[in-house]
Amino acid sequence: MKHGPTVLTHHQVVEGAARRAALLADLLPAGSEPHLGVLLDNTPEFPLWLSAAALAGAAVAGINPTRRGPELARDILHTEARVLITERAHLPLLAGLELPGVRVLVTGTEAYAELLAPYAGARPGDAVVAPVSRDSRMLLYFTSGSTGAPKAAICTQGRLAAAGQSLAGHFGVRPADVHYICMPMFHGNAVLADWAPALAAGAAVALRPRFSASGFLDDVRAYGATYFTYVGRAVQYLLATPERPDDRDHPLRLGFGTEAGAVDAARFRERFGVELVEGYGSSEGGAALQRTPGTPPGAIGRAAPADDLAVVDPETGEERPSARFDAGGRLLNGDEAIGELVNRGRTPFEGYWRNPEADAERGRRGWYWTGDLFYRDTDGFLYFAGRTDDRLRVDGENLAAAMIENILARWDAAAAVAVHAVPDPVTGDQVMAALALREGHAFDPDAFAAFLRAQPDLGTKMAPRFVRIVEHMPVTATNKVHRVALRREGFRCPDPVWWDPAGEREYVPLDGEGLTGLLARYAEHGTRPPGG
Template sequence: MNWRLLWEDLRELPVLFRLGRALQRCGPEGRETLGVLAREQAERFGDRIFLRFERETVTFAEYNQEVNRWAWLLRQAGVSPAEPVAILMENSPAFLFAEGAVAKCGAIGALLNTHLRAEPLAHVLRISGARHVLVDQACLPALVELPEAAQYTIWALGDPAELPPHVEPLESALAAAETREPPLPDVRGKHVFLYIYTSGTTGFPKAAIVRHARFMMGGLGLSALLGIGREDVVYAPLPLYHGESNFVGFAVALRAGAGFASRRRFSASAFLDDVRRHGATAFVYVGELCRYLLRQPPRAEDRQHRLRLAVGAGLRPDIWEAFQQRFGIARIVEMYGATEGNIALINLRGRVGSVGRAHPFQHHRYKLARYDVERGELVRGADGFLVECDVGEPGELLGRITRSGPMPYDGYTDRDASERKVVRDAFERGDAYFRSGDLLRRDADYYYYFVDRIGDTFRWKGENVSTQEVALILNRAPGVSETNVYGVTVPGHDGRAGMAAVVLFPGASFDGRRFYETAEELPSYARPLFVRLVPEMDVTGTLKQRKLELQRQGFDPSQITDPLYIRDDNLRTYVPLTADVYEAILRGERKL
């Protein structure tokens, strides 16, 4: 028996016991939704400030009134229960009014990525099935430019006199709407509440299904596990169309009766000013947000704030302790999950670098299965079943799909896409597991550590190269703020050679010799062959690094205007990659 594992599980049981009865209200047959909770919290907290957006504040009572106003508008527009309604807005109180109104109508909110344009935007609208689109002034131009825009009823914020002829004026319609409670349809936790779209880093975005139960359980569970109470203010500056800010920030604050703060767009330079102005005690991070904060010039007042908690996903081990020490944040809680999946890990004990562990006595629901990077497939043994990884061995993280599990697998609106994320007859006949698409490893205490995204790991010189692990080392090089590692095809060579897109700190210059010395900490096959200096990293709206376009562009100096370098093992440095060197590589005259 693993006594340390048992002890960790027992330490967390009291919180889960306290949640047990309350979770029943949020279960598949429960009637508690965002709409119900908005009304209850308005009755409970009334004039207490709930939303804090830049210079604007909204009380709990005002929030519920505005939600009612938007809900009446949707009802009068003919929106029926289970009907999708698209929301295309930057972070604002209006976004959250619209989301709450969808819940009170029993409709489905399709939360569209505000960075999408042209065909990607048209695609997510089509697959949403929405007839109505709620849009703000900032996003309206991209919407009305679509050839099919006239097919939708578009409700837009802004001066009615300046709106295009076929756009409905949202503000005047809301002014005429009622604020009393609308009749609530028979909506249960099992019914669909939201469509959250994938980032689209590997193709057009897919719509992940989020049911009321998942949204409500997230707010209830995390508020207790994180210790969020009425005196707290949770700051989440990244897009609300993404699950992290919405579920870990907004839902938690509403449940706890706490304040929720945000801004239209994330700003690293304004972060601490926002935190101080709003009196934030916790903040939600995603992706490389913490790295961008560290990149800001140090200031004497970096620790002058009320923050005691940072919670989110994507804090890299190479900056974890430096970030915590510089800003004086007492507790960091790293999590791992997927909106469409059934896996939830949480690192409540602050184990540096870990994305977390399963909830108590739920470890059997998750498996790490051996994965063949070269073949691009899970490994099956002689018995035909998947091979479970040993402690410390990287493998794909899988979550068992069962009818009675605490977190169901809902997948996407596209059934074929949902089925592609499932592996069947995995460890026994008839079983089924959700495929995370990520490689992780696990220690003896059942804490998991992110290794790489499947598809990012590549083969070179007959060995597997984890882009994440290489980047963690390269980020230590003098002057380097951030690296994005990927594999590129080299004519005449098997596999893919390592290449690193590098962002330098302001005022720093690239030192090829020092970078080479840092890369020597890696195995020879993992050291990047090429380096590309980029002014800023190409990231998604949630600050996740993009790789596909970098891979496509390769290392051709005639096609890339950024400075390029190649590793020179004889000189023990990185030297400029010229057109002559490039041609020598293509002719096979340069040893790689």
């Protein structure tokens, strides 16, 4: 395990995990749930405590350090963790919080070292807090919270091990590989898709406390990293860094993640010489897709042979028609083909901690509802179209935000794109796009309109009515676009907003008289405008 100048051998990692497992067994009160909270950046203590929990039969609840106040306290208390592992940098987050019965250990302090000292001779298996088996709870990890209040999904040791073995086999991970963990370890992506396959194959891991686009290549070279995972807009941030002549001078061979988009994946491959493999697996483990040879461009993959995945109407449950494409591969029937992906067969979903309402919502009709929009071609390949919360209804037509984002991402001036709905003054929605521009570019309304007119797959209802120019795209702690914040602010935000008043792709600044007139339309129809 590598972290800056620190290098721990496999033996040292196991020894450190055994010491922490023994300490945990002594700290947890009798009769309490075998849970501990971990509020850390990606430091060696995080995987050490994951390993300790596995040895002891305990579960780690990864705590999101971007949460604040009552929400942060609610996350910690909801998991029933009686021990919380943190670091000095995060102590201000805990100041003033009421956490009854929770003992806080601060890593990197003299007091912490003194607590661990008596357990220097501990060995794996010496101390357990609950029986250890494949059914032991291993993780309580919160969903990202990009679309609502987080829920703590359960992951057992068996599911974690199966995920690691599957990915290690699929990608041919070897002991000589180095997995670069730059996504936050409190989230499932870093643990299930980066740490677990390294563990299964006996590969090394290299830790970055927090993702840094500017430090990415330097880290990859310094650690000899061969594999990394990404989520959300991380790839766009890497592409936004200044190009260098040595961009291809590195040992990296593969990136695995979600939501990079076909346009940015191609740009990444061209610039860095690294293949990005887009995968899909719901955080809760309820559905997964396999990428096989022959997967078409833009597709994620197909269902495994034993799975019964379907794209259905979210309200009726009826299966959606297959997607139809033109000669250029553009989707022609998105309105009828896009639906929610469900798993109608057996599912490894293990539920949420103490949340039967969320369990019931996921398991409607006896199926697992992913909350994600997809469409399927006639060969069974599935294409991601966004979250169900990202669906828009414009003039009676259903649209998916991800479809529009994929089109807008082709514009050369755009570094990052996010599409969301704003309420129409009369009924339904209007399309709003947030754009972060590439360095040295300013928003040119005529050039943007010309770009839109040149896109053959941009439907008549898909062109943005509003365009917000952001310096940096707002994201969650897992680098997913913070759509809740974008929707909340709408067009009444601190950033420059352009709009197309007549729907003719002629954009003008939304300010002064234009904004007053627009708000008057909302008032006239008794509709609440976004933001403000």
